[in-house]
Structure formats: structure tokens, C-alpha cells
Amino acid sequence: xxxxxxxPGPFNVPEGATVAFNCTYSNSASQSFFWYRQxxxxxxxxxxSVYSSGNxxxxxxxxxxxxxxxxxLLIRDSKLSDSATYLxxxxxxxxxxxxxxxxxxxxxx
Amino acid sequence: GAVVSQHPSRVICKSGTSVKIECRSLDFQATTMxxxxxxPKQSLMLMATSNEGSKATYxxxxxxxxxxxxxxxxxxxxxxVTSAHPEDSSFYICxxxxxxxxxxxxxxxxxxxx
Numbered sequence: 519x520x521x522x523x524x525x526p527g528p529f530n531v532p533e534g535a536t537v538a539f540n541c542t543y544s545n546s547a548s549q550s551f552f553w554y555r556q557x558x559x560x561x562x563x564x565x566x567s568v569y570s571s572g573n574x575x576x577x578x579x580x581x582x583x584x585x586x587x588x589x590x591l592l593i594r595d596s597k598l599s600d601s602a603t604y605l606x607x608x609x610x611x612x613x614x615x616x617x618x619x620x621x622x623x624x625x626x627x
Numbered sequence: 628g629a630v631v632s633q634h635p636s637r638v639i640c641k642s643g644t645s646v647k648i649e650c651r652s653l654d655f656q657a658t659t660m661x662x663x664x665x666x667p668k669q670s671l672m673l674m675a676t677s678n679e680g681s682k683a684t685y686x687x688x689x690x691x692x693x694x695x696x697x698x699x700x701x702x703x704x705x706x707x708v709t710s711a712h713p714e715d716s717s718f719y720i721c722x723x724x725x726x727x728x729x730x731x732x733x734x735x736x737x738x739x740x741x
Contacts, residue, residue: 522670559718559735559737561732561734562671562720562732564729605671614673614676614722615661615722615730616673617671617672618670619669619670
């Protein structure tokens with residue numbers, strides 16, 4: 519089931535740049551939305567939840583548009599350590615997560 | 628957050644052998660655990676939902692007789708890949724749910740079948 523679509527990238531950006539990732543989901547009944555970060559050969563780690571009102575955590579801003587079934591992640595002032603794959607995730611309550619394929623980000627000096 | 632461990636972290640085996648992967652929830656009693664598989668450059672795909680004390684629920688296309696899941700206690704779920712073949716080589720990750728639909732993932736097991 520390909521319910522979550524992401525631009526796979528890769529996005530190559532210089533340090534300090536602002537980069538935005540987009541994601542669309544197909545199931546309008548989806549209830550919860552997240553961005554996860556996955557480093558090479560590691561398990562995914564929760565970056566942030568995404569709410570309709572939009573939410574910000576430091577340099578990271580996430581937005582959800584339920585009408586368009588669209589989720590975004592904005593990273594400001596990119597750091598080298600931000601290089602990773604960013605996974606868009608949606609779920610129903612209590613169900614397992616539906617992952618997008620991920621968007622690869624490489625921040626260069 | 629909750630801590631989930633997996634063992635082994637990496638395993639190399641010969642084709643035709645069986646491999647058991649353990650997933651332990653170290654500080655949470657998980658009635659439900661999830662098993663995912665991730666092939667290179669692909670997304671994590673749910674294989675099955677492991678239910679404590681009852682049969683696992685498998686996703687379409689996942690052979691239940693090949694991927695045996697046992698969830699005998701609230702802190703341990705095991706996945707056994709039976710008669711492994713090279714196409715089973717993948718990254719296997721378990722998880723359980725936390726609050727607000729978040730998931731806590733194990734560190735993953737990288738299986739290579741020769």
C-alpha cells in the first residue's frame with residue numbers, strides 16, 4: 519500500500535541553507551502525522567509530530583494541510599548533522615505506521 | 628522514551644537456514660509489537676503485527692509460514708525467518724506503540740543470507 523509519497527531527493531544543500539520537504543498521503547482517514555529521521559543503517563527516530571496548526575521545534579517547522587492531504591517539513595540554518603533521510607509517516611490511532619520512502623538530505627560544508 | 632532492544636544486531640547465514648531475531652521492550656509492557664522490513668533505498672514496510680498471547684497478523688504478501696512470530700510475553704517478541712534465501716536479506720526492525728501514536732523502535736537487525 520503506497521499511501522505516503524515523498525520526493526526521494528537527494529537534496530544537496532550548503533550549510534546554513536533552508537530546505538523544505540513535502541509529503542502527500544492518500545488516506546483521508548489518517549489521524550496522526552510525524553516526521554522521522556533515519557541515519558544510514560540505523561532505526562528511525564522521531565523528529566516531530568505534525569499538527570494542523572503547524573508546529574515548530576527550533577530550526578524545524580512542520581505543517582499539515584488536511585484538505586490537501588499534504589505535510590511539509592522546513593529546516594532552517596542547515597547543519598552538517600542534519601544530513602539524513604527524513605521519513606514522512608502517517609497512521610491511524612493504534613495502528614502501525616505508514617512510512618514514505620524518505621527524502622535524502624546531504625548538507626555540505 | 629521507551630527502550631527497545633533487538634538481538635542480534637547483525638547476522639550472516641547460509642541459504643536454507645533459519646534465523647531468530649529477538650525484540651525486547653525493556654521498560655514497557657507491550658501487548659502489541661510491530662515488525663518492519665526495509666530493503667536498501669526503500670521505505671520501512673510493515674510485515675506483521677505481533678499480539679501477546681495470540682496469533683500475529685500478517686500483511687498481504689508476507690508468508691506467515693516463512694516468517695514465524697511468537698509473542699509469548701509482554702516484553703518479548705521473536706521473528707524467525709525460516710529457510711532463509713538471499714532475497715530475505717534486509718534490515719528488520721521491531722517497534723511498539725507509545726503515547727499519542729508514537730512508536731519506539733528497536734535498533735534493527737541486518738540479515739545477510741549468502
